[in-house]
Amino acid sequence: MHTPTTTPSPVPPTNPAALLRAMFDAAVAAAQPARCLPPHLPAAPAKGRLIVIGAGKASAEMAQVAEAHYRRQGVAVEGLVITRYGHGAPCEHVEIVEASHPVPDNAGLVAAQRLRKRVTGLSADDVVVALISGGGSALLVAPDEGLTLDDKQAVHRALLASGAGIGEMNLVRRHLSALKGGRLAALCHPATVHTLLISDVPGDDPIDIASGPTVADPTTCADALATLARYRIALPDAVMARLRSGAAESVKPGDVRLAGHTCTTVAAPRASLEAAAEVARAAGITPWVLGDDLEGEARAMGTTLAGLARQTARHGHPFAAPCVLLSGGESTVTLPTDAAAAANLGRGGRNVEFLLSLGVALNSEPGVWALAADTDGIDGLEPIAGAVLHPDTLVRAWAAGLNPRTCLDRHDGHGFFQAIGDSVVTGPTLTNVNDFRAILITARP
Known part of the structure; x- marks a missing residue:
């Protein structure tokens, strides 16, 4: 205290x-991005592209601030961020997509698919600025292999009604996603990723902010199953089978695809x-x-x-x-x-x-x-x-x-x-x- x-x-x-x-x-x-974000924005790349990506309720405003910052330096910016309906902010070169929160929808699914394409095939000269804030767990919806949007919606509804803490909910969610739990950063490899966070979680652990799409995750599928058992949460058969198989493991600490990346909390x-x-x-x-x-x-x-x-x-x-x-x-x-x-x-x-x-x-x-x-x-x-x-x-x-x-x-x-x-x-x-x-x-x- x-x-x-x-x-x-x-x-x-x-x-x-x-x-x-x-x-x-x-x-x-x-906690306004205009106040807290600019001091932490990384330098533009010497040769490659500067790509701004993000997800969360603050991500559009963060993107607007970042775009203005780099434009004043004469640096070209591109990218895509996903935010909640009604939380958009106008940008010239970073595309803003609005989707549903706290239960994901098809707009979020399509946007996440497009975000995956934007970060595929980057080079070692490219720099990615990832703007992550609370709400990204629902907005960055990319069902893992064998799962559907209906499955993910059922997961979100069940977790929200269960009484589980935010860390426990996000532990489950990042093991059922093709982008969370470090997977988004892994897709950016070999580009360098600089993650800038606005924290909405107790303890400010980056892995729990939007379920950690750009940071390594030390937890396991077994941990996710234990959480579901603790709160007696019933999920679709396909979800349970995916977790039990162990095939839904997230990106772990020490993964070479995350080498050289940085992560900074700009507001908490x-x-x-x-x-x-x-x-x-x-x-x-x-x-x-x-x-x-x-x-x-x-x-x-x-x-x-x-x-x-x-x-x-x-x-x-x-x-x-x-x-x-x-x-x-x-x-x-x-x-x-x-x-x-x-x-x-x-x-x-x-x-x-x-x-x-x-x-x-x-x-x-x-x-x-x-x-x-x-x-x-x-x-x-x-x-x-x-x-x-x-x-x-x-x-x-x-x-x-x-x-x-x-x-x-x-x-x-x-x-x-x-x-x-x-x-x-x-x-x-x-x-x-x-x-x-x-x-x-x-x-x-």
């Missing part, structure tokens, strides 16, 4: 919700949380960064952090108010598998699930506000980043005819917060450093 370097004056904010939104906006701004959750902390300090609020890699069930996380916030608000322990508790990472939501419960599901995402659980557990605790949102602007399947929790949220919900606990049980966080006007809507932010959570405590013990 990060200890603040300064002690702000104990003056509570006059508009807690506005302060929380300012912190979230600062976190997103810190930690830096975004620090940017939010600076906004809090400027407002006279002590920030505490609990961690940038919190994982686990969103509902359980909400209950746990509610206890911490309540103890702080009532007793000044373990923190003194006014303060804000900041955290990042990626929580999970396990959905019901029986048909009756599945048919009764609402509209949700992991951030609003966390926030609604926090609100139910706090039960209108005075002096506690919170914001939880995804830094890419999309929580779950909808273009809603997250929501804000006020001390009177539950009171207003009951007045509107909503039962907070029932909404939580139905995983209807978006329905709940949208009905009372507390959703946070940003539109596509064109970056992605995972979840942002801030609990602001203004009450004095």
Whole structure:
């Protein structure tokens, strides 16, 4: 846990919700490609071609920044990147293709096939700049031998509903792909690949960002099978047969096709949380960064952090108010598998699930506000980043005819917060450093 370097004056904010939104906006701004990417772009090749490729929710904006950077140097650029629908950015020479996330579609399949062709037959004089960000696991869809798009869609749906962590999900996905787990970089051989990452995963391990298409993978098919068994995930027969055969192994450390490649993380959750902390300090609020890699069930996380916030608000322990508790990472939501419960599901995402659980557990605790949102602007399947929790949220919900606990049980966080006007809507932010959570405590013990 990060200890603040300064002690702000104990003056509570006059508009807690506005302060929380300012912190979230600062976190997103810190991860914008225009700010973080240019210092890390490699030099252009002396003789060969410069090819920009990529996949992820931030990849189009990254490509636009990279293209402008090289154009100012008079360097010709070409390439193709794949991003989520609505997350495109105009480029002149790098083609931008939009496809589906979090479940892949045919547009992503066709784009991935075209990307494979673009990097086939490169020379040792060529340089590839790979721009990789969160969301690439679904967008860079290239079923391994013997598998189909339907198989991959079934895999993604099952993993998303299982409660598995992002690292566990990506472990499975990169063993079922013709491009992930280092395979894309291997196709570029003998060209040199420079991978630039915007991290959306706890721990910032490159192999887990978009399932690591350009980095070596030390995990195995046996590890993938163990993950499926742990969460009792049922997948199509063709998928299971491919994993059991061992033929779906990824590119391993030491592979000569990856020799000389570089990999740099240009933006990560930690830096975004620090940017939010600076906004809090400027407002006279002590920030505490609990961690940038919190994982686990969103509902359980909400209950746990509610206890911490309540103890702080009532007793000044373990923190003194006014303060804000900041955290990042990626929580999970396990959905019901029986048909009756599945048919009764609402509209949700992991951030609003966390926030609604926090609100139910706090039960209108005075002096506690919170914001939880995804830094890419999309929580779950909808273009809603997250929501804000006020001390009177539950009171207003009951007045509107909503039962907070029932909404939580139905995983209807978006329905709940949208009905009372507390959703946070940003539109596509064109970056992605995972979840942002801030609990602001203004009450004095």
